[in-house]
């Protein structure tokens with residue numbers, strides 16, 4: 001089986017969110033970069049677990065990003081995965097990113113494509129779904145369990161009213177969330193091995209962006225907390241009802 | 248024409264879709280065009296009532312095979328319907344189904360998409376939509392550059408608006424592609440208010456010390472008619488189910504009222520809840536960071552305060 005895992009570079013969860021150049025660009029100064037947690041903890045680790053069960057499995061990682069994404073992709077290779085592909089584009093248009101990945105996916109004839117459920121920076125949750133249309137493949141989103149026997153995948157996913165188990169025939173695309181796998185820490189052997197694993201850099205195919213970011217804004221800050229006497233919960237209830245009007 | 252996809256679970260129309268429809272109708276008013284709705288599958292509701300939320304016409308793809316989510320099939324037929332109806336804007340709820348389907352529909356239509364939208368588009372100069380980014384820590388305004396636009400609107404961000412009208416209902420015939428997945432088992436969570444739809448949410452953190460202490464929180468939630476949530480370590484320790492985990496790596500919610508009990512207010516937790524309209528924090532540590540993000544705070548022991556708050560709510564409800 002051949003698996004492609006989509007990896008995105010995102011700011012660390014504690015990064016200060018600020019903007020520069022008239023609020024048109026994210027301020028990257030001092031920001032620590034991480035692998036998008038959903039891509040790392042769930043998509044990548046589940047792919048590695050599948051390879052541990054069946055060592056003939058081949059895992060490729062793909063990221064769309066500039067050279068500054070390489071430490072992230074090396075870290076992903078240190079966790080596991082056989083080789084990585086970086087498509088040299090800094091686009092933040094979801095369609096462009098999906099279209100670039102689709103070209104790699106077509107070339108590589110993968111049986112399975114894993115993504116995280118969304119990235120923690122743009123929160124668009126678009127790539128898996130877009131890939132399914134670009135490649136015309138089945139797509140199961142928000143998966144928290146995944147197994148495969150022969151050509152048939154069994155997936156558990158979140159639905160509006162609970163959980164659903166479904167089956168699909170490979171090739172397919174799955175977006176992964178909590179439950180799929182447990183976070184792992186790369187070990188020394190993995191880190192050493194990652195240094196020599198192949199990392200291919202591709203020039204992007206020509207995609208036409210469908211969207212462009214105009215400006216960023218920060219939410220207004222709260223005016224300050226009103227402290228309520230712990231002995232006077234009637235007062236809190238009154239404020240929620242009469243002032244905030246939420247109950 | 249603005250086409251709004253009406254999504255269902257268990258043959259019932261989702262509240263998020265009624266909000267999406269209200270939102271779509273407001274866009275149509277802005278653009279001076281009609282609002283139509285599209286529903287796949289069979290539902291229990293009377294579809295003419297979708298007029299109350301702004302639809303002039305409802306198109307139904309009446310086929311039971313479409314009652315559960317199959318992204319390949321749904322996106323194919325929704326795109327085909329949008330094309331044959333000449334929709335220029337297609338609106339989805341940014342809920343579980345909408346997140347899964349909308350981007351595929353956008354690709355099939357060659358349309359640009361904004362997911363997680365949180366306000367009406369600005370159509371003065373092109374078509375710009377504002378969405379939440381960085382897990383609610385910021386907003387980005389995005390220009391859609393294509394003739395057809397797809398928007399998925401965040402839940403609880405626009406509200407449901409009433410239009411006093413009835414919609415005409417028509418069946419639409421579009422060939423349904425073969426199923427790409429087979430559902431083998433469904434496990435429903437019964438009787439709970441889905442977290443993303445809830446107006447009121449009561450949430451607990453590690454300060455409650457253990458799962459055996461959740462009774463006071465559940466009593467408060469029951470008194471309010473609220474859904475329950477928790478911080479990540481609480482779900483990681485299996486004190487509460489995973490689907491209650493809110494935050495940057497859990498669910499992002501925007502209820503009218505969020506009551507945080509024994510939660511410190513770490514930045515990753517705040518990211519998931521800071522769009523709540525009103526935040527109440529109950530914490531014994533006056534220095535807990537959550538107080539900076541709160542509207543109302545109570546400093547003290549949750550084990551004493553929460554039952555008193557529940558009693559005060561019940562008292563207010565019995566006299567109201």
Ligand SMILES: Cc1cc2nc3c(=O)[nH]c(=O)nc-3n(C[C@H](O)[C@H](O)[C@H](O)COP(=O)(O)OP(=O)(O)OC[C@H]3O[C@@H](n4cnc5c(N)ncnc54)[C@H](O)[C@@H]3O)c2cc1C
Nearest residue numbers: 452453454478479494495496497509510511515531532549
């Ligand atoms: C990459 C990453 C992603 C993360 N994603 C998330 C996420 O999505 N969601 C999330 O929640 N966390 C997330 N976290 C974890 C986050 O950093 C915090 O560790 C977590 O939110 C803390 O949970 P807590 O507030 O329940 O526990 P604690 O931080 O331990 O806080 C417990 C609080 O309870 C109070 N308390 C104790 N006893 C009482 C009492 N008797 N009465 C009243 N108050 C009391 C204490 O004063 C304290 O403030 C993430 C972390 C990382 C690194």
